[in-house]
Amino acid sequence: MENREIERKWLISAVPENLEQYECLTIEQAYLSTSPTVRVRKENEEYYLTYKGSRAWDGNSALSHTEYNLPLDRASYEHLREKRDGRLIRKNRYRIPCGDLTIELDVFDPPIAPLILAEVEFPSEEAALAFRGPDWFGEDVTEDPRFRNAAMASDPDWKFEK
Amino acid sequence: MENREIERKWLISAVPENLEQYECLTIEQAYLSTSPTVRVRKENEEYYLTYKGSRAWDGNSALSHTEYNLPLDRASYEHLREKRDGRLIRKNRYRIPCGDLTIELDVFDPPIAPLILAEVEFPSEEAALAFRGPDWFGEDVTEDPRFRNAAMASDPDWKFEK
Numbered sequence: 001m002e003n004r005e006i007e008r009k010w011l012i013s014a015v016p017e018n019l020e021q022y023e024c025l026t027i028e029q030a031y032l033s034t035s036p037t038v039r040v041r042k043e044n045e046e047y048y049l050t051y052k053g054s055r056a057w058d059g060n061s062a063l064s065h066t067e068y069n070l071p072l073d074r075a076s077y078e079h080l081r082e083k084r085d086g087r088l089i090r091k092n093r094y095r096i097p098c099g100d101l102t103i104e105l106d107v108f109d110p111p112i113a114p115l116i117l118a119e120v121e122f123p124s125e126e127a128a129l130a131f132r133g134p135d136w137f138g139e140d141v142t143e144d145p146r147f148r149n150a151a152m153a154s155d156p157d158w159k160f161e162k
Numbered sequence: 163m164e165n166r167e168i169e170r171k172w173l174i175s176a177v178p179e180n181l182e183q184y185e186c187l188t189i190e191q192a193y194l195s196t197s198p199t200v201r202v203r204k205e206n207e208e209y210y211l212t213y214k215g216s217r218a219w220d221g222n223s224a225l226s227h228t229e230y231n232l233p234l235d236r237a238s239y240e241h242l243r244e245k246r247d248g249r250l251i252r253k254n255r256y257r258i259p260c261g262d263l264t265i266e267l268d269v270f271d272p273p274i275a276p277l278i279l280a281e282v283e284f285p286s287e288e289a290a291l292a293f294r295g296p297d298w299f300g301e302d303v304t305e306d307p308r309f310r311n312a313a314m315a316s317d318p319d320w321k322f323e324k
Contacts, residue, residue: 032194032245033238038211049200049213051232068230070213076195083194083245 003067005121006128009147011138012116015105016096023095027106030084034150040072040080043093047077086154087111098134112152115160117141165229167283168290171309173300174278177267178258185257189268192246196312202234202242205255209239248316249273260296274314277322279303 029041037052051068072080081088090109095102104119118137122128141147152158191203199214213230234242243250252271257264266281280299284290303309314320 033234033242036232036234036238038238038242051211051213051230053233068213068232070198070230071215072195072198076198076200080195080200 003069005065005067006123006125007119007121008128008131008140008142010118010133010140011147012105012118012136013138014136015107015116016134016136019094019105022105025093025095026090027093028088028090029149029153030081030088031086031150031153032080032083034085034154037150039150040077040084042077045074047072047074049080084153086156089149089153101131103134108152112158112160115147115152117147165231167227167229168285168287169281169283170290170293170302170304172280172295172302173309174267174280174298175300176298177269177278178296178298181256181267184267187255187257188252189255190243190250190252191311191315192243192250193248193312193315194242194245196247196316199312201312202239202246204239207236209234209236211242246315248318251311251315263293265296270314274320274322277309277314279309 025043027041027043029039032038032040037050039050039052041048041050049070049072051070053066089112091106091112092109094105094107096105097103098120101120101122104121106117106119107113108115108117118133120128120131120133122131145151146158187205189203189205191201194200194202199212201212201214203210203212211232211234213232215228251274253268253274254271256267256269258267259265260282263282263284266283268279268281269275270277270279280295282290282293282295284293307313308320
């Protein structure tokens with residue numbers, strides 16, 4: 001359940017064709033705290049409480065953080081969801097194989113739409129830095145705090161602007 | 163940060179003499195969910211988010227559960243504390259050496275006072291079952307749901323009755 005995540009994130013303007021061929025998760029999430037991140041998430045019919053050590057606390061870059069995903073049931077998810085700060089984030093996540101890696105393509109529902117983000121998790125910082133995305137990847141926004149889901153949830157005026 | 167806890171709990175009617183010689187933690191805690199348990203706690207000047215798998219979920223007895231203690235700072239603690247269900251629980255916890263083990267003696271503040279509980283954590287279920295407490299230990303209430311801190315927090319009419 002503990003997972004040291006090393007990941008990068010990109011803006012996407014044109015999604016690949018035949019998206020429906022890939023595994024898709026319908027995600028809803030709500031934030032209870034942003035530093036550290038305490039979040040509840042529904043992924044299809046599974047429910048989690050997630051804790052991510054804040055950057056200030058663990059001293060790492062945005063590339064890497066420690067994450068815990070702890071199981072909830074539907075009742076405890078719905079109970080904790082009501083305690084959220086800001087709004088719910090809803091998105092469809094397509095899982096697209098890419099060599100040994102997986103591209104997670106997040107297509108956001110309104111009001112965050114038309115934002116689309118791609119995230120890739122890597123086995124090492126070296127692999128993360130060496131990675132070249134497919135040609136439909138746009139700008140690398142790994143270090144841009146505007147594209148953290150917590151920022152989208154907490155800012156009532158959040159609007160996608162390139 | 164993951165910890166499989168095996169513990170027993172007793173009622174205490176007479177505390178040992180010279181309690182002030184032992185290490186003491188001043189604890190305040192608040193519950194956001196009870197099944198599974200999601201709790202925030204202040205221990206002196208340290209702050210934690212705690213998750214305990216519910217009995218229904220992990221299929222274990224009250225003797226044993228998996229617990230995660232994840233660090234918060236003061237601001238995130240105070241933010242999450244406001245999202246609590248029911249009331250704050252405040253107590254002083256004395257740590258009393260007992261052979262290779264430690265007795266945690268919890269002396270509750272009002273309105274839970276005059277309740278005093280002792281808890282001991284064990285390295286194995288065998289050790290837990292074989293343990294004989296000192297003669298000032300009262301009734302074993304390990305399996306009694308009334309003496310779970312979450313029950314005291316969530317029931318506005320909770321009152322200590324032997």
